[in-house]
Amino acid sequence: MISRRDFFKGAGAVAVSAAAVSRAGAATLPEAAVMDHARTQVPPPPPNGRPFNPVVTLNGWSLPWRMNNGVKEFHLVAEPVVRELAPGMKANLWGYNGQSPGPTIEVVEGDRVRVFVTNRLPEQTSMHWHGQRLPNGMDGVTGLTQPPIAPGKTFVYEFVARRPGTFMYHPHADEMVQMAMGMMGFWVTHPKDPTQHAVDRDFVFLLNAYDIDPGSYTPRVNTMLDFNLWTFNSRVFPGIDPLPVRLGDRVRIRVGNLTMTNHPIHMHGHEFIVTGTDGGWTPPASHWPEVTTDIAVGQMRAIEFDATELGDWAFHCHKSHHAMNAMGHNVPNLIGVDHRGVAEKINKIIPDYMVMGDKGGSMGGMEMPLPENTLPMMTGQGPFGGVEMGGMFTVIKVRKDQRRGDYSDPGWYQHPAGTLAYEWTGQLPEPARSGTAGGSSMPVANKPDIELTVRKTSGHGGH
Numbered sequence: 357m358i359s360r361r362d363f364f365k366g367a368g369a370v371a372v373s374a375a376a377v378s379r380a381g382a383a384t385l386p387e388a389a390v391m392d393h394a395r396t397q398v399p400p401p402p403p404n405g406r407p408f409n410p411v412v413t414l415n416g417w418s419l420p421w422r423m424n425n426g427v428k429e430f431h432l433v434a435e436p437v438v439r440e441l442a443p444g445m446k447a448n449l450w451g452y453n454g455q456s457p458g459p460t461i462e463v464v465e466g467d468r469v470r471v472f473v474t475n476r477l478p479e480q481t482s483m484h485w486h487g488q489r490l491p492n493g494m495d496g497v498t499g500l501t502q503p504p505i506a507p508g509k510t511f512v513y514e515f516v517a518r519r520p521g522t523f524m525y526h527p528h529a530d531e532m533v534q535m536a537m538g539m540m541g542f543w544v545t546h547p548k549d550p551t552q553h554a555v556d557r558d559f560v561f562l563l564n565a566y567d568i569d570p571g572s573y574t575p576r577v578n579t580m581l582d583f584n585l586w587t588f589n590s591r592v593f594p595g596i597d598p599l600p601v602r603l604g605d606r607v608r609i610r611v612g613n614l615t616m617t618n619h620p621i622h623m624h625g626h627e628f629i630v631t632g633t634d635g636g637w638t639p640p641a642s643h644w645p646e647v648t649t650d651i652a653v654g655q656m657r658a659i660e661f662d663a664t665e666l667g668d669w670a671f672h673c674h675k676s677h678h679a680m681n682a683m684g685h686n687v688p689n690l691i692g693v694d695h696r697g698v699a700e701k702i703n704k705i706i707p708d709y710m711v712m713g714d715k716g717g718s719m720g721g722m723e724m725p726l727p728e729n730t731l732p733m734m735t736g737q738g739p740f741g742g743v744e745m746g747g748m749f750t751v752i753k754v755r756k757d758q759r760r761g762d763y764s765d766p767g768w769y770q771h772p773a774g775t776l777a778y779e780w781t782g783q784l785p786e787p788a789r790s791g792t793a794g795g796s797s798m799p800v801a802n803k804p805d806i807e808l809t810v811r812k813t814s815g816h817g818g819h
């Protein structure tokens with residue numbers, strides 16, 4: 357309640373959130389603001405220091421700082437947090453200042469930055485500043501460039517933010533566990549000339565993943581690939597906020613990948629160009645149009661486009677299993693199998709039995725009793741019914757009247773007459789098939805009765 361307001365006192369800035377509460381440290385430490393919810397917080401204009409155009413962290417926030425004799429001071433607190441992944445599911449994670457991922461740190465090229473990192477975890481940690489040019493001893497690799505930060509201790513990192521661009525922060529200590537528990541955050545170094553690389557909207561988020569058994573709250577930390585919750589900033593659809601933009605806006609979306617696999621991130625309705633990586637801005641001669649960009653592990657991509665097309669445009673990972681929520685994969689594929697009567701019989705033995713893919717029906721409509729604290733695997737209601745996706749999925753909402761600086765959800769797109777796919781209700785002609793009378797495909801000589809073998813998928817447990 358107090359901290360952020362006090363933090364910005366005298367600067368005329370609006371408090372980002374009344375939910376940020378005070379956690380005063382020692383007198384010499386800058387206050388560590390804490391966030392207690394997972395809604396997208398639009399940062400106020402910089403209250404002090406040099407001007408920049410703030411980024412908007414999807415389902416996240418930017419960390420306040422204080423100026424101390426020309427040094428920009430931040431305070432990160434590594435600690436256990438409870439993160440709501442979407443309404444209906446919470447996770448016990450480790451993060452920073454109340455949430456996972458931690459808050460976004462925003463500085464300006466040339467800023468001298470001092471970050472206090474306090475460890476309130478039950479084990480040692482450290483902080484690595486992914487992608488930064490800095491003195492070797494500030495690089496945060498436990499054992500290599502510094503001793504670990506023991507529980508209860510605070511370390512100070514200090515360096516000049518030399519290169520503008522997009523960065524991440526995460527521990528280099530008990531990494532497998534600490535990354536699997538959600539310890540990571542975003543860092544943006546803005547160009548010293550705020551007119552450089554300026555856009556109308558600049559969104560940032562991290563790709564992360566968790567393996568949380570339905571009914572439980574804590575991720576399994578030794579999972580390598582079979583994660584069951586694929587997340588944007590530790591949120592799954594429909595818990596991920598939309599990206600509202602105004603028609604004609606130049607939009608940048610910066611995405612960092614701290615999962616264990618690559619993610620082809622796909623946008624509908626527009627082409628974009630990749631204007632940045634974690635190595636800096638890409639030269640204009642390297643720009644080619646794409647609608648999907650693959651983001652490998654440990655990479656960051658900044659994409660840019662002009663929002664020229666009105667509508668609700670899907671924005672998601674193109675790996676279909678990553679646009680889904682927790683489920684079991686040990687389910688037979690019964691597409692094409694006429695199982696009338698069978699499900700009823702099985703239901704007598706296994707009451708929750710469910711058939712996938714019957715007659716092209718979809719999983720989005722299936723209703724299985726869910727254990728406590730998990731989510732339907734495909735969920736989220738759109739204006740035309742179930743969206744049948746979850747996980748790494750959200751919507752870019754392009755509107756004529758979305759005001760500058762307004763990131764509130766404008767609701768569903770109203771399609772102008774004549775611009776919506778519709779059902780054909782006329783006569784259907786007999787399908788003309790080639791191949792049966794000496795066409796290009798091979799005729800079947802003695803067509804046997806089709807024998808169906810239902811093969812169980814295996815080796816893919818986890819979702």
Ligand SMILES: [Cu+2]
Pocket residue numbers: 586618619620673674675678748
């Ligand atoms: Cu993916």
